[in-house]
Amino acid sequence: MKMLVRNTAAFSSYCNNIIRGMHCLQSSLVFFASSFHSQASIIRNTQTKTMRDPPKFSNVEDALNLFNSMLQMRPRPSIVRFTQVLTQLAKLEHYSAAIKLYTQMGPSGIVPDGYTLTVIMNCFGHLNQMGFSLSLLGKLYKCGFEPDITTFTTLIKGLLLENRAAEAAELFRKMMEEGCKPDEVTFGTLIKSCCMKGNNRAAIQLLRKMEEYGHCKPNVVVYNTIIDSLCKDTLVHDALNLFSEMISKDIAPDVITYTSLIHGVCTIGQWKEATRLLNEMVSKHIFPDVLTFSVLVDTLCKEGMVVEAESVVEIMIQRGIEPDMVTHSSLMDGYCLRGEMNKAEKVFDLMIRNGSNVGVYSYNILINGYCKLKRIEEANRVFQGMSDKGLVPNTITFNSLMDGFCKVGRIQDAQKLFNKMIACGQLPSSQTYAVVLDGLCKNKQLTTAIKLFREMESRKLNLDIVIYNILIEGLYLGGEIESARDLFYGLSAKGFQPDVQMYTVMMKGLCDGGLISEAEKILREMEDKDCPPDGCTYNTIIRGFLYNKETSKAVGLIQEMVNKEFSADAWTTELIVDLLSKDELDPALLPLIETK
DNA sequence: CTAGGGTTAG
Numbered sequence: 001m002k003m004l005v006r007n008t009a010a011f012s013s014y015c016n017n018i019i020r021g022m023h024c025l026q027s028s029l030v031f032f033a034s035s036f037h038s039q040a041s042i043i044r045n046t047q048t049k050t051m052r053d054p055p056k057f058s059n060v061e062d063a064l065n066l067f068n069s070m071l072q073m074r075p076r077p078s079i080v081r082f083t084q085v086l087t088q089l090a091k092l093e094h095y096s097a098a099i100k101l102y103t104q105m106g107p108s109g110i111v112p113d114g115y116t117l118t119v120i121m122n123c124f125g126h127l128n129q130m131g132f133s134l135s136l137l138g139k140l141y142k143c144g145f146e147p148d149i150t151t152f153t154t155l156i157k158g159l160l161l162e163n164r165a166a167e168a169a170e171l172f173r174k175m176m177e178e179g180c181k182p183d184e185v186t187f188g189t190l191i192k193s194c195c196m197k198g199n200n201r202a203a204i205q206l207l208r209k210m211e212e213y214g215h216c217k218p219n220v221v222v223y224n225t226i227i228d229s230l231c232k233d234t235l236v237h238d239a240l241n242l243f244s245e246m247i248s249k250d251i252a253p254d255v256i257t258y259t260s261l262i263h264g265v266c267t268i269g270q271w272k273e274a275t276r277l278l279n280e281m282v283s284k285h286i287f288p289d290v291l292t293f294s295v296l297v298d299t300l301c302k303e304g305m306v307v308e309a310e311s312v313v314e315i316m317i318q319r320g321i322e323p324d325m326v327t328h329s330s331l332m333d334g335y336c337l338r339g340e341m342n343k344a345e346k347v348f349d350l351m352i353r354n355g356s357n358v359g360v361y362s363y364n365i366l367i368n369g370y371c372k373l374k375r376i377e378e379a380n381r382v383f384q385g386m387s388d389k390g391l392v393p394n395t396i397t398f399n400s401l402m403d404g405f406c407k408v409g410r411i412q413d414a415q416k417l418f419n420k421m422i423a424c425g426q427l428p429s430s431q432t433y434a435v436v437l438d439g440l441c442k443n444k445q446l447t448t449a450i451k452l453f454r455e456m457e458s459r460k461l462n463l464d465i466v467i468y469n470i471l472i473e474g475l476y477l478g479g480e481i482e483s484a485r486d487l488f489y490g491l492s493a494k495g496f497q498p499d500v501q502m503y504t505v506m507m508k509g510l511c512d513g514g515l516i517s518e519a520e521k522i523l524r525e526m527e528d529k530d531c532p533p534d535g536c537t538y539n540t541i542i543r544g545f546l547y548n549k550e551t552s553k554a555v556g557l558i559q560e561m562v563n564k565e566f567s568a569d570a571w572t573t574e575l576i577v578d579l580l581s582k583d584e585l586d587p588a589l590l591p592l593i594e595t596k
Numbered sequence: 597c598t599a600g601g602g603t604t605a606g
Binding site for chain 1: 597598599600601602603604605606
């Protein structure tokens, strides 16, 4: 018992350290609030010079109105003005609207130039409609223009976005043939594409290529792209190395570099490092902006520190940085995670009252919040509210809601939603199938689950390892040990390599079925297959052995687990303490389960 | 006047 108390004490001290670290991060934010007040005036100064610049608008309607009034003007404004409107629309990501206006230009007698065509190619690219984009290249030639490096880069980006790497390479070759040399942006585009595919190595290789190529040098954007990608893959250490590298090469980091790094260190819980980076950026007169602050708000919220997050929002307002939809959505999610749905709703109402964009994202957070609390009726109410607002629920909306219905055992309602989702034209993702399959398995509808699985197989859907994990767990749950084993052993023939989770599910199932030696065999197989067991695996198999009275084997594994610096979780510890109290276990075991 | 980098939900 004493050990348990000590465990708890160690855990609590660990938590306190985290919270202290977070407070440290937050208090240095309070410090920023009082020390830097110059930024708002800087922003205002940069905005005054733009009299002849393209008119700015923040919504499609304004753009359409402006465009139409330009059509009425006599004489007509130059093509440059029209292109500027299209550019703005593209920047606001209203690609379809830009394309629509473009199609109105011809009939109105406005002749697009090479710039116009490039903007529209970019729009088609973002909409994954490269067919149209490439046909505009034909039109560009026909009109007597020459594609330049921007045109080529735009097209290459679009092709890569559609995973048409071979054609992108072909175009690159053609570009070189025509004497167009890739520049920083071209490299940046290629590097970004590598990062999006999760290939950081290739991205870094391209960075090195860029250095030896000599025509252009790596700049802050390419470094930012790779640093951010590394951070997202929690390779924060590598990211920080690249960061040092760019500084040693006199490439000045900017607010984006720091935001990525701060996000990276926050996701691995290094609050002190986050604080250090924040201090460092401010000392270089690089000030956190709305995205940086949103990262901090989100981090605090995910740690359950919503009150502190609220005060960060106060700080940003004081500094003249308006929290946006993302900031507020993070806050809402923070309240949801704590089950404080009233407060989440309050933020939501505030957003609506302030007239800020309340989007599908915000609704999804609220729906997910209610679903996780199994308050499915309220989730449904929010869901209904979406269509009243004219918002179209997306795949994530449906997945959350279906999962919610499954979790309260209303599998039929989940299936109805699945049909509705298809009817609404929303494509089910692999996660959608995972939700439904899991719901069926957990609700003891194994036959239907298997039917769905067969359907997925026959429809040649991309079955990922997660689906197999769910089904194997479901088969064990339904007592179909043989089928679970068959499925598992047949996986490699299907080209799947089991992951840690699947091995763990297998061991749990085998132990539950009393197949101890097979579970042990699979544990050893993990090492050979280069998929080493994690803490969860050890805890699972140790509990399995203990339940099966395989005490000596369990003890051996506890020793092995501790040697690998994993520790017993609460459940395993409880079981061990229970067995000790019944004198079914050697007390010599105790020091092993004590956390360091 | 055209192209590239950072934040939120399942």
